[in-house]
Amino acid sequence: MEVTNCKNCGRLFNYVSGQRICDACKQKAEEKFQEVKQYLEKNPHDSIDAVAKETDVQVKQIKAWIREERLILSYPSADGIVCEKCGKPICSGKLCEACKKDMANSLADAFRKPEEPKPEKPKKDNKNRMRFLDHK
Numbered sequence: 578m579e580v581t582n583c584k585n586c587g588r589l590f591n592y593v594s595g596q597r598i599c600d601a602c603k604q605k606a607e608e609k610f611q612e613v614k615q616y617l618e619k620n621p622h623d624s625i626d627a628v629a630k631e632t633d634v635q636v637k638q639i640k641a642w643i644r645e646e647r648l649i650l651s652y653p654s655a656d657g658i659v660c661e662k663c664g665k666p667i668c669s670g671k672l673c674e675a676c677k678k679d680m681a682n683s684l685a686d687a688f689r690k691p692e693e694p695k696p697e698k699p700k701k702d703n704k705n706r707m708r709f710l711d712h713k
Contacts, residue, residue, distance in 0.1 A: 653666035
């Protein structure tokens with residue numbers, strides 16, 4: 578365990594893992610998240626900018642919650658978030674469905690055992706064959 582300053586309020590706290598913010602700031606962030614969630618339940622088609630303005634939460638924080646898949650947009654839009662690989666607008670997460678499938682296939686290929694090479698059959702060569710002489 579390490580003692581560090583909260584990146585939001587500057588207070589010292591015992592840091593274990595995750596974000597470097599104290600428990601009080603984590604609680605405030607969770608309350609803001611619940612406020613945004615409730616607002617979106619009543620207004621599901623509002624833009625991120627409108628949600629940020631109405632709930633007094635930074636656009637950056639709302640996009641972080643969308644990337645963490647805690648929130649999901651009603652529809653993908655260019656002013657929302659985009660796939661980190663191809664740039665296509667998405668509703669939640671970090672990758673679009675096509676890029677997720679591509680990554681899953683690449684990962685599966687990486688763990689697939691390579692085929693064992695087939696043993697080569699010796700070439701038929703008359704030079705090295707054993708011969709028998711018939712002595713009568």
